[in-house]
Amino acid sequence: MENQSKVEVVNQAAIERALTRITYEIIEKNKGVEHLLLAGIKTRGVFLAHRIAQRIKQLEGNTVDVLELDVSLYRDDRETEQNENPLPLSDSISIKGKKVVIVDDVLYTGRTIRAALDAIIDLGRPDKIFLAVLIDRGNRELPIRADFVGKNIPTSKEETIQVSLKETDGYDQVNIIKLN
Amino acid sequence: MKKRLLVLEDGSVFKGYGFGSDKETIGEVVFNTGMTGYQESITDQSYNGQLLTFTFPLIGNAGINRDDYESIFPTTRAVIVKEFARRPSNWRSQMNLDEFLKEKDIPGLTGVDTRRLTRVIREHGAMKAILTDDSRPIEEITYQLSQAELPTNQVEQVSTTQPYVSPQNGRKVVVVDYGLKHSILHELNKRDCHVTVLPHDTKAETILNLNPDGVMLTNGPGDPKDLPYAHEMVRELQKHVPIFGICLGHQLIALANGAETYKMNFGHRGFNHPVREIATGKIDFTSQNHGYAVSEESVDKDKLMVTHIEINDETVEGLRHRHHPVFSVQYHPDAAPGPHDAAGLFDQFIELMDAWKVENRDA
Numbered sequence: 001m002e003n004q005s006k007v008e009v010v011n012q013a014a015i016e017r018a019l020t021r022i023t024y025e026i027i028e029k030n031k032g033v034e035h036l037l038l039a040g041i042k043t044r045g046v047f048l049a050h051r052i053a054q055r056i057k058q059l060e061g062n063t064v065d066v067l068e069l070d071v072s073l074y075r076d077d078r079e080t081e082q083n084e085n086p087l088p089l090s091d092s093i094s095i096k097g098k099k100v101v102i103v104d105d106v107l108y109t110g111r112t113i114r115a116a117l118d119a120i121i122d123l124g125r126p127d128k129i130f131l132a133v134l135i136d137r138g139n140r141e142l143p144i145r146a147d148f149v150g151k152n153i154p155t156s157k158e159e160t161i162q163v164s165l166k167e168t169d170g171y172d173q174v175n176i177i178k179l180n
Numbered sequence: 181m182k183k184r185l186l187v188l189e190d191g192s193v194f195k196g197y198g199f200g201s202d203k204e205t206i207g208e209v210v211f212n213t214g215m216t217g218y219q220e221s222i223t224d225q226s227y228n229g230q231l232l233t234f235t236f237p238l239i240g241n242a243g244i245n246r247d248d249y250e251s252i253f254p255t256t257r258a259v260i261v262k263e264f265a266r267r268p269s270n271w272r273s274q275m276n277l278d279e280f281l282k283e284k285d286i287p288g289l290t291g292v293d294t295r296r297l298t299r300v301i302r303e304h305g306a307m308k309a310i311l312t313d314d315s316r317p318i319e320e321i322t323y324q325l326s327q328a329e330l331p332t333n334q335v336e337q338v339s340t341t342q343p344y345v346s347p348q349n350g351r352k353v354v355v356v357d358y359g360l361k362h363s364i365l366h367e368l369n370k371r372d373c374h375v376t377v378l379p380h381d382t383k384a385e386t387i388l389n390l391n392p393d394g395v396m397l398t399n400g401p402g403d404p405k406d407l408p409y410a411h412e413m414v415r416e417l418q419k420h421v422p423i424f425g426i427c428l429g430h431q432l433i434a435l436a437n438g439a440e441t442y443k444m445n446f447g448h449r450g451f452n453h454p455v456r457e458i459a460t461g462k463i464d465f466t467s468q469n470h471g472y473a474v475s476e477e478s479v480d481k482d483k484l485m486v487t488h489i490e491i492n493d494e495t496v497e498g499l500r501h502r503h504h505p506v507f508s509v510q511y512h513p514d515a516a517p518g519p520h521d522a523a524g525l526f527d528q529f530i531e532l533m534d535a536w537k538v539e540n541r542d543a
Contacts, residue, residue, distance in 0.1 A: 013524050020459045021531065024485070027503050055459040059485065151531075152538065 018150030200281025217517020225359030238446025243273025244307030359401025397429025425508030
């Protein structure tokens with residue numbers, strides 16, 4: 001691991017700006033915030049979803065629910081225990097008739113999002129599902145695309161995108177890590 | 181130095197000494213609260229036709245240098261100070277304020293209690309004033325002032341008449357010049373934008389034929405309602421291309437979308453105006469220069485979203501269109517002079533252009 005280089009590609013101000021722009025776009029696309037539900041994918045997607053919800057509240061005055069989605073059981077590339085409860089949440093938020101915005105930090109192969117779609121559909125039948133991501137790094141393996149993108153950063157598979165957020169890491173930053 | 185008088189519409193008389201050009205002048209008297217940045221302010225075309233008062237008592241300490249011009253031919257009517265520095269001290273200084281004003285044919289008045297003058301303006305609002313020699317009876321001067329008509333074609337006076345480019349390799353941006361500050365071009369060029377500057381009365385069709393990635397509407401002097409052709413242009417343009425408006429550009433976007441503007445009592449002119457971004461609650465200190473503002477009640481909430489407000493008097497400082505890629509701010513992110521808190525708005529414009537391009541490629 002010594003032979004790696006780390007380059008900052010998005011700084012704190014740009015992360016904030018991107019989230020603000022995504023918030024505006026969500027409001028614009030939905031013509032308001034009625035029936036809106038933000039579904040953050042654990043871990044960092046949840047924090048991003050909360051930040052977007054906070055912005056919506058300041059702008060429009062409405063509180064938007066945030067669903068915390070744990071999709072690990074729905075993934076196709078990890079072995080799971082069959083007898084675990086597959087539902088990622090226990091609370092009473094209803095999905096039926098909602099416009100769900102899935103929020104995640106990085107969009108890469110699209111497999112996490114596919115899992116999230118399964119998880120959400122297991123909970124009920126939403127009206128619509130959107131996807132908002134902070135970083136779209138390309139290299140999709142599934143026919144999935146984001147509706148709201150903070151920043152497009154084309155990468156190769158040899159690189160890694162590292163998103164750090166205040167809530168977990170103490171600071172906001174996005175780095176590209178290259179193995180040399 | 182020659183004794184000269186500043187006479188205000190409400191009858192107030194201020195005595196002082198002339199410097200700079202010795203011509204007589206009439207205009208709207210306004211005040212700027214900045215401690216520095218007099219060179220950028222005097223050369224800011226948004227002060228067209230105005231007598232510019234500095235509340236800070238000593239102006240000109242750092243002289244005038246070759247780097248800080250915001251326009252080549254400033255049209256500020258007069259400069260009023262408590263005291264101007266005859267011997268500036270700065271390694272960049274090329275001349276003192278007196279020499280500069282003489283060269284640009286702008287009269288100055290020194291020895292005035294500019295803080296008292298500011299109080300008068302704050303109380304009675306920005307008003308007409310005359311700067312003249314102390315050789316005639318006051319009644320005659322007041323009469324002359326009351327008869328004077330201030331021009332309403334300020335934008336026409338300061339806008340470029342010919343298109344020109346400020347080249348870079350990158351995104352193609354059209355700047356519509358209502359009295360632009362050089363630092364706007366500087367900020368766009370710095371971000372690798374190829375800038376084409378067009379006159380104020382350019383038609384939407386002409387702009388769209390250039391196929392730009394984005395359009396920027398600049399700051400400028402005067403009443404935004406005097407420019408109905410610009411409202412028309414914005415209404416058409418916003419359907420097709422991302423737009424970023426600053427200052428007068430912001431007011432034009434508001435008017436184009438059915439909102440109203442009004443003349444403020446004494447405006448915002450200075451570099452310490454706190455503005456809150458509503459979405460994040462973040463506060464930026466901003467550089468401002470405006471005498472008109474967008475009325476909040478008039479904003480059609482289905483069309484526009486108020487994104488920024490001034491904290492002291494809650495005026496609308498930022499707008500965003502709900503259906504088109506359009507946003508604007510009343511303050512100056514170019515910050516010349518002033519704090520650089522808001523420089524990120526230019527990045528926001530770049531990001532908006534990029535996002536729009538991606539979206540329209542898919543569509």
